[in-house]
Amino acid sequence: xxxxxxxxxxxxxxxxxxxxxxxxxxxxxxxxxxxxxxxxxxxxxxxxxxxxxxxxxxxxxxxxxxxxxxxxxxxxxxxxxxxxxxxxxxxxxxxxxxxxxxxxxxxxxxxxxx
Amino acid sequence: xxxxxxxxxxxxxxxxxxxxxxxxxxxxxxxxxxxxxxxxxxxxxxxxxxxxxxxxxxxxxxxxxxxxxxxxxxxxxxxxxxxxxxxxxxxxxxxxxxxxxxxxxxxxxxxxxxxxx
Numbered sequence: 001x002x003x004x005x006x007x008x009x010x011x012x013x014x015x016x017x018x019x020x021x022x023x024x025x026x027x028x029x030x031x032x033x034x035x036x037x038x039x040x041x042x043x044x045x046x047x048x049x050x051x052x053x054x055x056x057x058x059x060x061x062x063x064x065x066x067x068x069x070x071x072x073x074x075x076x077x078x079x080x081x082x083x084x085x086x087x088x089x090x091x092x093x094x095x096x097x098x099x100x101x102x103x104x105x106x107x108x109x110x111x112x113x114x
Numbered sequence: 115x116x117x118x119x120x121x122x123x124x125x126x127x128x129x130x131x132x133x134x135x136x137x138x139x140x141x142x143x144x145x146x147x148x149x150x151x152x153x154x155x156x157x158x159x160x161x162x163x164x165x166x167x168x169x170x171x172x173x174x175x176x177x178x179x180x181x182x183x184x185x186x187x188x189x190x191x192x193x194x195x196x197x198x199x200x201x202x203x204x205x206x207x208x209x210x211x212x213x214x215x216x217x218x219x220x221x222x223x224x225x226x227x228x229x230x231x
């Protein structure tokens with residue numbers, strides 16, 4: 001069964017450093033998403049991506065964040081200058097085109113900013 | 115705007131007894147509603163979804179949920195709990211079908227289900 005995969009599973013970085021989180025969505029899916037979950041809090045929507053551009057973004061997704069689909073299979077989330085409060089679990093999701101289709105989630109990347 | 119309230123942060127039941135996880139939602143439109151489950155160190159897996167068809171929705175692993183518009187609820191139930199059901203459960207709402215766009219999902223805070231042997 002096809003799955004969304006994410007790498008790395010755990011990333012540790014120093015405050016102020018750039019990080020790139022990688023996702024491989026399911027191959028025939030057309031909508032891509034990033035969510036984050038700070039420890040002890042709810043899962044929050046960050047951004048959606050369709051047709052090679054951002055479709056929607058939340059107020060969390062400020063100028064420090066960017067997304068890219070560099071090669072037709074990967075979908076990346078870049079944080080330019082990490083802050084302590086960026087420490088969280090980051091989930092990638094994808095879904096196919098059409099109504100009533102659910103989002104399929106990856107296992108997540110745990111980002112720890114020191 | 116949409117929101118989800120999961121009324122219990124933890125639920126503990128004995129193996130073989132019924133499970134009830136409560137969820138209330140608010141939405142400006144006719145929502146789609148989902149329950150996702152997260153086992154330790156795993157991704158979020160869809161249990162079931164409501165998309166304006168039958169109000170009683172059956173999902174995987176014996177779970178079901180009933181959409182009650184008058185109560186704005188979408189509670190998750192299972193007649194008999196199994197040890198493997200121990201996990202975090204998320205109630206999720208979406209207005210994404212309204213415009214057919216790529217709107218993000220809105221999650222509840224999650225309910226941690228504990229199964230006692």
